[in-house]
Amino acid sequence: MNILRKIFYFYIDGFKNMGVGKKLWLIIGVKFFIFFVVMKLLFFPNILQTQFTTDEQRADYVIENLVKER
Amino acid sequence: MESTLLVDLSRAQFALTAMYHWLFVPLTLGLSFIVAIMESLYVKTGNEEWKKITKFWMTLFAINFAIGLATGIIMEFEFGTNWSNYSWIVGDIFGAPLAIEGIMAFFMESTFFAVMFFGWNKVSKKMHLLSTWLVAIGSNLSALWILVANGWMQNPVGMEFNVDTARFEMKNFWDVLFNPNAVSKFLHTIASGYVMGALFVIGISAWFLLKRREILFAKRSMIVAASFGLLTSLFLVFSGDESAYQVAQNQPTKLAAMEGLYDGHSRAGIVALGQLNPDKQIGDNQEEFLWSLEVPYALSFLGYRNINAFVPGMDDLVFGNEELGIESAQSKIEKGKVALDALKEYKNAKKEGNLIAATTNLQTFRDNECYLGYGYLDDPKSIIPPIGLTFYSFHIMVGLGGWFVALFFFVLYFSMIGKIEDKKLLLNAALFSIPLGYVAGEAGWIVAEVGRQPWAIQGMLPTGIATSSVDETAVMITLSLFAIIFTALLIAEIKIMLKQIKIGPQGESHV
Secondary structure, eight states, X not given: OHHHHHHHHHHHHHHHTOSXXXXXXXXXXXXXXXXXXXXXXXXXXOHHHHHOSSHHHHHHHHHHHHHSOO | OOOHHHHHHHHHHHHHHHHHHHHHHHHHHXXXXXXXXXXXXXXXXXXXXXXXXXXXXXXXHXXXXXXXXXXXXXXXXXXXXXTHHHHHHHHHHHHHHHHHHHHHIIIIIHHHHHHHHHOTTTSOHHHHHHHHHHHHHHHHHHHHHHHHHHHHHHSOOSEEXXXXXXXXXXXXXXXXXXXXXHHHHHXXXXXXXXXXHHHHHHHHHHHHHHTTOSHHHHHHHHHHHHHHHHHHHHHHHHHHHHHHHHHHHHOHHHHHHHHTOOSOEESOOEEEEEEEOTTOOTTSOSOSEEEEEEETTHHHHHHHSOTTOEEOOHHHHHHOBGGGTBOOHHHHHHHHHHHHHHHHHHHHHHHHTOHHHHHHHHHHHHHHGGGGGGGGOOOGGGGSOOXXXXXXXXXXXXXXXXXXXXXXXXXXXXXXXXXXXXXXHHHHHHHHHHHHHHHHHHHHHHHHHHTTTTEEETTTEEHHHHSOOOOHHHHHHHHHHHHHHHHHHHHHHHHHHHHHHHHOTTSOOOO
């Protein structure tokens, strides 16, 4: 328990005493929001995961793409 | 194959994200080790000046790491959306390395990063030093798994194509891990990161010396970085040679494009400098270069370890050379089409429950499987990558690599004899070599990735087939969005970094 407390306060003190780190965390937060919420949800669906329910269907779709007339 | 515009847009989008990602990664790879060396000197000597030096460079390392963090994840999004066929086909091969990379990066970096930045005066000196080294090692090991995946694309080994699941399945993990292409690519890539880190430290230290600020700090930083840079730049040359050797064995069209070699010959020389003839076409009799300076025998020796070896040119690889046993691209295309037809018939026979036909077609497919990718091509000349871009990128990379060796040597020499602060020209050269490090790194990736076209997986899957059938407008929008976001991140990095550099090592050094 004592060790957990020490680890907890290690992080708390570290975050409290940050200098340029505060600005960096802000950039990381904004970036993660843009990447994982805006970009991933709106623009980057996983096509095979969203369009098909089983691996067999996904495999058939890809095979069709591989052998279709070109 | 999808429309040329869609394929080009998807490629441009991936290239943009990969190139921006690579602006952040090399400095992380190199600076992490330089910081670890500096901290080792602090722990060994107990000299507070080394602690100050370590903390300054550690802060710049943190800025670069934070801004670059997760820029690589975008490529994984793109795999699922824009490259879904490819993503499915390679899923079994890439799954393991990328999962290891994710877990390792998360646990090693997140744990030891905290100790590295928050742990000054809270953990023992040795524990802190260990954390710094583990961050450096962890960052570099993360790169290993990504480069194993990339090496496999350049030279697919240790796998078999499963015709029922449409996937390349891993048969031997060790073959994939110790794939010669992956090993040489990993070593060459991390070495380029080390050189970038050294250039960065030397360049900024040179700025301090030119401004007559922080003299002791700058001189000590320079000695560490120049020593590290000289050793790693020499290793970069060695690993680059091994990388080119692997290209000669597995990707002869890339080697021919790198050297602008149309007509293959024995005792081939390396073009050290030259201007390609823009009118030259595959198979015609025009001169390859408008002018060139050649090192005799060097290409045969470096590519095949034999000065008399025959190095095939693009004409040999497209039209074949019976005398030397080089198969023509047309012959490979025909065999590839046999493989594709057999795959199609196999699937039909399985659907109809005709086991005899399925077995026969599967055997035909296996007999021609290694030509699978060629079956999608129509023009034999399409096996050749963009020649100008590959050739000039390769020569820019090599030329700059040579310059970096010389720069590190002279900086180290004048630092050791205590005259570095008088060498204004050298200090300016060091400062202006920081962007050159990035140019060399990006040029290297252009050689690796543009040079392997038309393939997403060498010989097995052309880029056009790897692409998803998605809306071109959506790709255009995301391409533009990425250009804006990444440029904003780059500007943020440069601004924060410059501010911190101007404050210098005397300022507040808490991350």
